[in-house]
Amino acid sequence: MLATGKIQLGVASIFTLGAILWFGQGLLSRGQGPAMQGPPPATTLPWxxxxxxxxxxxxxxxxxxxxxxxxxxxxxxxxxARALQTAADSLILKSHARLTFRVGPYSYEIIRDGDRSIYSVSDGKRSIAVPILYSFGQGKAGQTYVLEYKGAFYESRVSYYRALDGLDFTIGYPRTVPSSLEEALGRAISLDETLSCFGCHxxxxxxxxxxxxxxxxxxxxxxxxxxxxxxxxxxxxAGREETRIFNPGKMSPDELSQEFCGSCHRSVEQVLNMPQQGGINNVRFQPYRLFTSRGHDPTDPRLSCVACHNPHEHLREDVAYYDAKCLACHQTKVELGPAARKVALAKDRTAKACPISDRNCVTCHMPKVDLPGAHLKFTDHRIRIARPGEPYPN
Ligand code: HEC
Ligand code: HEC
Ligand code: HEC
Ligand code: HEC
Ligand code: HEC
Ligand code: HEC
Ligand code: HEC
Known part of the structure; x- marks a missing residue:
């Protein structure tokens, strides 16, 4: 494993960032860009x-x-648990009788028909209509559809976004008018990509x-x-001793974050192999962001993914919940409340106290970042002193 601090975080120029956003942002964000190493095929994971x-x-x-x-x-x-649903079970598809979108001459429709949803695109003269096979994403930010067309799997060119309660371009597609009806439909995905999309969802x-x-x-x-x-x-x-099942809790903290959670959320190795580390898209790659937090030791169990997230539960969205996680290491200038005191024994808290505040740490030190095209802000897992107006630190 690489050690923190050894990585030089170059400040990406406006130009390279712009280029990434424009050319293949989604391809990068999905780990599928031709110029970068894709995620390990899901089936090679030891568990x-x-x-x-x-x-x-x-x-x-x-x-x-x-x-x-x-x-x-x-x-x-x-x-x-809902990262992928069949069209029949998809909650978003079930609750939307008709979704529409228009760009240039192309009009899109997703129509609910009993247990099916039909995705169609028309240029006014010709149209293609295919049933949706699967919805990808439970739709916190959005949901993309996998279709079958002429014997191949397609990723839909338009996706549902919760913030719009409607359709828009799938993240990563250029916001330009498609040059043909087939291109307007979506993008054929290769077998390797299909394996990894389904492997993660x-x-x-x-x-x-x-x-x-x-x-x-x-x-x-x-x-x-x-x-x-x-x-x-x-x-x-049979009452045997040996459990015969994999428990990721037995991995070291760093392995758990990088190799386990990182196998789907993207590990630091995967992101370092992306051109410009994926640009601003890497805000979605928490194992990389966390690992590159200055001064923070990724081998410390107080900083592994499961220190802050119980993978069996809903994500906690109350910022105060995370204070005790920070205060497991950081001192405070004021006396802690009983809840925090329980987690944070004073003798283990050797990291500096904040001169500004003793609560709601993540609101300032893990800022929310607006990812273009995603219609959602992501939480930057690079813990740091975020200065107002600073460029996104790659
Ligand atoms: C098999 C792949 C896979 C693994 C392994 C995995 N995740 Fe996820 N995780 C996903 C996918 C896919 C989503 C997106 C779900 C969605 O919104 O549709 C997700 C979403 C999440 C979310 C967001 C939940 C929300 O409500 O927004 C958290 C938090 C999370 N994962 C934490 C973890 C942690 C911690 C680990 C390791 C213990 C982990 N994940 C391992 C695939 C995985
Ligand atoms: C390497 C694993 C991986 C692969 C491959 C992958 N995803 Fe994901 N996907 C994730 C994780 C992890 C998340 C949650 C974090 C995020 O939003 O980036 C996610 C989130 C999403 C979301 C947003 C979910 C929401 O609730 O807002 C959509 C939509 C999505 N993926 C679609 C796809 C599609 C379509 C493919 C294939 C064409 C694909 N993904 C391939 C891991 C993966
Ligand atoms: C008949 C009851 C039973 C069923 C059904 C069962 N488990 Fe368990 N599981 C146990 C017991 C008992 C333990 C041991 C608990 C302990 O020692 O802490 C255990 C332990 C585990 C552990 C920890 C293993 C370790 O070595 O640390 C995991 C992970 C686990 N179960 C997952 C699952 C999953 C996933 C399923 C469903 C596919 C499942 N279990 C179904 C009874 C069951
Ligand atoms: C996204 C990955 C993920 C999914 C999905 C998941 N688990 Fe786990 N599970 C973990 C991790 C990581 C740990 C270790 C947690 C720790 O040590 O803090 C764990 C630990 C456990 C344990 C051992 C608990 C203990 O106290 O040691 C059991 C039992 C278990 N899981 C059962 C389940 C069951 C049942 C499901 C489905 C309902 C499930 N898990 C789904 C990642 C997952
Ligand atoms: C020090 C605490 C902390 C650690 C460690 C941590 N997270 Fe988070 N995570 C948060 C906070 C805070 C949020 C935002 C919660 C909210 O307000 O919605 C979050 C949100 C997320 C989300 C939802 C998407 C987003 O950007 O808001 C995912 C996915 C996620 N974390 C995955 C991970 C993974 C994978 C790891 C391990 C590499 C990890 N987290 C480690 C604190 C942590
Ligand atoms: C595993 C222990 C640990 C945890 C957990 C932890 N930190 Fe730190 N943090 C450190 C250490 C060690 C340093 C480096 C120097 C110091 O402050 O002693 C540091 C440095 C910082 C810095 C200064 C960074 C810089 O660029 O100079 C900030 C800000 C910070 N932490 C905030 C947080 C917040 C907010 C959380 C919770 C979301 C958190 N830390 C969780 C140990 C930790
Ligand atoms: C209102 C925003 C805000 C909140 C909330 C906040 N901080 Fe800070 N923190 C700052 C700022 C700004 C600085 C930089 C101060 C400076 O350099 O003058 C800072 C500095 C720090 C430092 C570096 C201290 C040093 O001497 O190098 C640490 C560590 C830190 N904060 C941890 C935390 C922790 C832990 C919490 C929660 C208990 C927290 N912060 C809550 C804004 C905040």
Whole structure:
């Protein structure tokens, strides 16, 4: 693992940043740009199986409910659990009878028809209409559709955005008029890209380089992170000692953040291989941002992803919740309340106190960044003294 501080964070010039935003922002943000190393194929991750669905022993998240009531209850409607849905189950598609968008001569429509949603684009003379197969993203920022056209998978050129409650260009596509009806529809995605899209948004979608979408469990289900559960359940029912399931909590903090969460949220290695580290898009790549926070030791368990996020629960959006996380290391100039005192034993708090405030730390030191085209602000995980008006530190 690289050590913090060794990375030179060059200030990207306005020109290079602009170029990235214009050419292939989404391609970069998805880790698929031709000029950069893509994410590792999902099936090479050690906790996943390389065998076909049945043989691998996937049982589905409901099978865990009986014994792990707490995890199951809090997780079933969490964002990651809904990272992919079939068109029939997609909450956003179900609740929108008709969505429309227009650019130049092209008009788009997504029409609900029973259990299906039909995505169509017309140039006034010709039109293409195809059923949506899957929605990607539960729609915190937005939702993109995967379609099938002429035997290939397509990523939709327009996406749903919550802030608009409507459609707009999918992030990363140039905001120009498409040059043909096919181009207006979307972009054909290669097998490798299909494998990684489904690998990050769903469970057991492939083995080796083969897709198994009929069996796949939509969304990031328990077994996407813990591996197939059949042998574990059998062992627990038989009262055996060995649990026979992967527990990422046993990884070192740095491995957990980079190799585990980073396998989908993008690790520091992946981002360092992107041209200009992905530009402002890398605000979406928390493992990289956090790792490059000056003075912060990524091998400290108080700074791993699970120190601030319980992956089985909804994301906490109350800023005060995070104070105790910072104060596990940082001193304060004022006496702490009882809740914070419990987490933060004075002897372990060796990092400096803030001269400005003793609360709501993340509002100033983990600022929200408006990502162009995303219609959502992301939280910059590079913890720092953010100066007003400073350019985005790459
Ligand atoms: C029949 C009951 C039962 C079922 C069903 C079950 N588990 Fe467990 N699980 C256990 C028990 C018992 C333990 C051990 C608890 C302990 O020692 O802390 C455990 C431990 C675990 C651990 C920690 C393992 C370790 O080595 O630290 C994970 C992760 C886990 N279960 C995930 C799952 C998942 C995912 C499912 C569904 C695919 C599942 N379990 C289904 C009973 C069950
Ligand atoms: C198998 C891939 C995968 C892994 C591994 C993974 N994530 Fe995620 N995560 C996702 C996807 C996909 C989303 C986007 C869900 C959406 O909004 O549709 C997401 C979203 C999130 C969110 C945002 C939730 C919200 O409400 O906005 C948090 C927080 C998060 N993940 C934390 C973690 C942490 C912490 C880990 C490691 C313990 C982790 N994730 C591991 C795929 C993954
Ligand atoms: C390397 C893993 C990875 C791959 C590959 C990937 N995603 Fe994601 N995706 C994520 C993670 C993690 C998030 C949550 C953080 C964020 O919004 O960037 C996410 C978020 C999203 C969101 C926003 C979700 C929301 O709730 O706002 C959409 C839409 C999306 N992805 C679509 C896609 C599509 C379509 C593809 C393939 C063409 C794809 N993704 C490929 C990991 C991945
Ligand atoms: C996004 C990845 C992810 C998903 C999805 C996920 N887990 Fe976990 N799980 C983790 C991580 C990371 C840990 C270790 C947490 C820690 O040590 O703080 C963990 C730990 C556990 C443990 C051990 C808890 C303990 O106290 O040691 C159990 C049991 C468990 N998970 C069950 C489940 C079940 C059941 C589901 C589905 C409802 C599920 N997990 C979904 C990432 C995930
Ligand atoms: C020191 C605390 C802290 C740590 C460590 C941390 N996060 Fe976060 N994270 C936050 C805060 C604060 C938010 C914003 C919550 C809100 O207001 O919505 C957030 C939000 C997120 C989101 C939602 C998207 C966004 O940008 O708002 C994702 C995804 C996420 N974190 C993933 C991760 C991953 C992966 C790791 C490990 C590399 C990690 N976080 C480590 C504090 C932390
Ligand atoms: C694992 C312990 C740890 C945690 C957790 C932690 N910090 Fe730090 N932080 C440090 C250390 C060590 C330094 C470097 C020098 C010092 O202040 O002693 C530092 C430095 C800083 C700096 C100054 C950075 C600079 O560029 O000079 C700020 C601001 C800061 N931390 C804020 C936070 C906030 C806000 C949180 C919670 C979101 C947080 N830290 C969480 C240990 C930690
Ligand atoms: C209202 C905004 C704001 C809040 C809230 C805030 N800070 Fe700060 N913090 C600042 C500013 C501005 C500076 C830089 C002060 C300077 O350099 O004059 C700073 C400096 C720091 C430093 C560097 C101190 C040094 O001597 O180098 C640390 C560490 C820090 N803050 C941690 C925290 C922690 C932990 C919290 C929550 C308990 C917090 N901050 C809350 C604005 C804030």
């Amino acid at each position: 996943r199986s390389n065998k076909p669905f049945k043989e691998a022993g996937y049982v589905g998240g409901e099978a865990c409910a009986e014994c792990h009531v707490r995890e199951f209850k809090s997780y079933h409607d969490a964002a990651m 769903a469970t057991a979608s492939s083995f080796g380089k083969r897709l198994q979408l009929e069996q796949m469990i939509p969304g990031v289900s328990c077994e996407a992170c813990h591996g197939p559960g059949r042998d574990h359940i059998a062992a627990m029912e």
